[in-house]
Amino acid sequence: MIILSRLADYGVIVATCLAADRERQATASAVAAATQLPRATVAKLLKALARAGLVSSTRGVAGGYRLARDPAAISLSEVVAAIDGNIGLTQCSVHVEDCARTNYCPTRPHWAAINNAVAKALAAIALEEMVTPYTFAPPGKGRFTPARREKIAEPGVTP
């Protein structure tokens, strides 16, 4: 089973990309190029992030996006929630109504606890932490090259 949707996953990547250098005003296409994700999708994600108030946008010819807040003040749960909606473990924690009909469940109270555990784990990590250990391109330096990316894409997975 996979917990967060691909869109949410991408959303974090996109947000992290913006967090990499907070000053720069990046266009959707620029972010798409940097992240190697399809432009249209990135645009969609940025829209969602903007609507959630996580990134600020400026329109027009010299427009673009940038983080609205300090990367240290944006948690992953916010990013995920901006795209996938609020986190709930089961259907009934999101839509309460239809629970009445299908199930009998003494189990439900426990879900809330687990729910919190997940939410907390996600809330405990800030965007800043996602970018720092690998130093994206801190001071005015070059962006990430696709080549470099391949190398660091390897590990992950197992703790």
Added chain:
Amino acid sequence: MIILSRLADYGVIVATCLAADRERQATASAVAAATQLPRATVAKLLKALARAGLVSSTRGVAGGYRLARDPAAISLSEVVAAIDGNIGLTQCSVHVEDCARTNYCPTRPHWAAINNAVAKALAAIALEEMVTPYTFAPPGKGRFTPARREKIAEPGVTP
């Protein structure tokens, strides 16, 4: 966003139902009736649980299912994994290969930590705990009222 699939959700309910009285050998139909879930689906779930070794099955005319182990020794993560497969936060934590192509991700190492948090939260709760506080009320007696459920479904989400 919803973390566990409906099937997994149901799976926990079914398992909890069996845990409610460990001695009894329950047929798939009996469990379906008790849980108010469609029979075919329950049968499917029980099959999956059996294959994972969580419940033992006996075939034939007086057959049925029962828990293979003590309810205190079965964690929710096992039940969920039996149905939805292993828990992973992102695609790349499950299928590593396609990660190399799509994304650049300095972010990935962090996923593992969150992954663990979720897994631990799920592993920390045993089937036994799911059944005790609310004592199933096997035949005849009242189910849970939607009203009560509403109260406990609220929380979670915000940090």
Added chain:
DNA sequence: ACAAATTGGACCGAATTGGTCCGCTATAGG
């Protein structure tokens, strides 16, 4: 031998998701 069960798999229909595209508005520069 028959009936009641699980087993394993195939199968379909539908809901959700990922992704694209459109027309619109706003801004900067010539």
Added chain:
DNA sequence: CCTATAGCGGACCAATTCGGTCCAATTTGT
């Protein structure tokens, strides 16, 4: 003033996945 650029807000399509059902086979008790 006009044009090019870029975000905005949808609608929209395509496809994968998911929930659910069904069937043939096997096993076992009466």
